[in-house]
Amino acid sequence: MAKVKYYYDSENLAYTKIKTKKRIKIGYGFLFILASALFGFLIFVLLINTSYFETPKDRLQAREIENLKIQYAILNKRMDEIDDVAEALEDRDNNIYRTYFNKTEIPDSIRKAGFKDSKRYKDLEGYNNSQLVLNTTKRIDQLSKELAIQSKSLDVILKLASTKKNLLAAIPAIQPVQNENLKRVASGFGYRIDPFTKVRKMHNGMDFTANTGAPVYATGDGIVARADNSASGFGNHVVIRHGFGYESLYAHLSKYNCRPGQRVKRGDVIGYVGSTGRSEGPHCHYEVHKDGKVVNPLNFYYGNISAVEYVAISHLANQENQSLD
Known part of the structure; x- marks a missing residue:
């Protein structure tokens, strides 16, 4: 029940009941409804942003x-x-x-x-x-x-x-001197004693000792790039370009069996063992180059020797002795 409010009338010396005008009541009612609506809306917004209220x-x-x-x-x-x-x-x-x-x-x-x-x-x-x-x-x-x-x-x-077939044929894969003609592998790839200066220096190939005139074989298919004696120290020598970045060199030959520009196959006789140029005795100095850099020929002898023969040659070639050139 609504409370009744009075005010004191000093002129009549009595309490008079306060009568609220109708429009004020309506205004209060409207404000209450508006406040309730706003409060309800806020509660609704909070609820829909929580996990407790899902649509x-x-x-x-x-x-x-x-x-x-x-x-x-x-x-x-x-x-x-x-x-x-x-x-x-x-x-x-x-x-x-x-x-x-x-x-x-x-x-x-x-x-x-x-x-x-x-x-x-x-x-x-x-x-x-x-x-x-x-x-x-x-x-x-x-x-x-x-x-x-x-x-x-x-x-x-x-x-x-x-082009695998051509590549495999081009790789220098055999010894330049056959085992039956080979006396020994005098010196391998690496630092060796120079036979003339007695100073330790890099030996860029392998020396195969054999009698003068023993055949020297092309170790891979290719084209003869040089067959002359104009390079210092090598004497009569042959250079074969195999392709795929490979080149091989055969030095100190007694004579040639090929000419520049000639196409050769692996196993063709390209010259004969000798001791021309800067050499201490009959042998074939053999080098392999890949992409312009000299590499150890020992890594390529898989075409005509057994595993036992490879181990024996490897042991001899890795001895740091005196080279023949």
């Missing part, structure tokens, strides 16, 4: 988000599997295919290089699950780039494989 639409969106998270987790698991396969393929590419065909391996700095564009993923930022989407997108882009590099690498290997 059917919110529940549907929540389920879709959870489903997307599961799908992204499955996608990342599959990418882990693809990444493992890609790693194995890269390992075979670098350590088997490229080694077999004498190609330099592709470094990780190229295979694993990222993207330099800092704004590449800008559109994916600012959302509730941005990090999940961003990380997955980056992984997909990285895998796509690695697979593209691997695909190009395999194209190169495929091209090399198509």
Whole structure:
């Protein structure tokens, strides 16, 4: 029951009942309704932004988000599997295919290089699950780039494989002097004592001692680039360009059995053992060059000797003795 309010009338010396005007009552009522509506609206806004009050639409969106998270987790698991396969393929590419065909391996700095564009993923930022989407997108882009590099690498290997027959024929793969004519391997590749100055210096090839006139064989298919005695110290010598970056040199010959420009096959007689030029006795000084750099010929004698013979030659060639030139 509403309280009745009075005021004291000093003129009549009596309490008079306060009568509230109708429009004021209506105003109070309106203010109450307005305040109640505002309060209710605020409570509604708070409730819909909490987990205690979900609309059917919110529940549907929540389920879709959870489903997307599961799908992204499955996608990342599959990418882990693809990444493992890609790693194995890269390992075979670098350590088997490229080694077999004498190609330099592709470094990780190229295979694993990222993207330099800092704004590449800008559109994916600012959302509730941005990090999940961003990380997955980056992984997909990285895998796509690695697979593209691997695909190009395999194209190169495929091209090399198509010329494998020519490559194998071109590699200097036999001894320049046959074992039945060979007295010994006098000196191998590495630092040796110079026979004239008695100073230790680099010996860029191998010396095969044999009687003067013993045949010297081309160690791989190629074209004779030189057959002369104009190079200092080598005397009569032959240079064969095999292709694929390989060259071989045969020095101190007594005479030639080929001419510049002539195409020769592995096993063809290109000259004969001698002691011309800077030499201490009849022998064939033999060198192998790959891509312009001298390499140890011992690594290439797989075409006409057994494993036992290779071990014996390796033992003799690695002794740091005196060379013959």
